[in-house]
Amino acid sequence: MKIEKWFNELSENNLDHIVFVEKQHHCALCGSELKIHVKSYLENYTVQEEAECEKCQLKTRVKDHRMH
Ligand SMILES: [Zn+2]
Numbered sequence: 001m002k003i004e005k006w007f008n009e010l011s012e013n014n015l016d017h018i019v020f021v022e023k024q025h026h027c028a029l030c031g032s033e034l035k036i037h038v039k040s041y042l043e044n045y046t047v048q049e050e051a052e053c054e055k056c057q058l059k060t061r062v063k064d065h066r067m068h
Contacts, residue, residue: 025051025060027055027056027058027060028060029056029058030053030056032054032055034051034053034060035054036049036050036051036052037049037050037051038050046064046065046066047064048062048063048064048065049062049063049064050062050063
């Protein structure tokens, strides 16, 4: 059985796929703007989104987006 790896020919680094990630959020505790970190894992085509408040040093959420 042959397993073919999915490959996106249109985007070399898959950066085009992370634009849908929400960019602005505010901390529930202090109202400051959260810093969003986006890491991509090209080996399994997943983007991980992490929101962090620098003031509270609080990581509010980590979300995984599967890219297709
Ligand atoms: Zn905060």
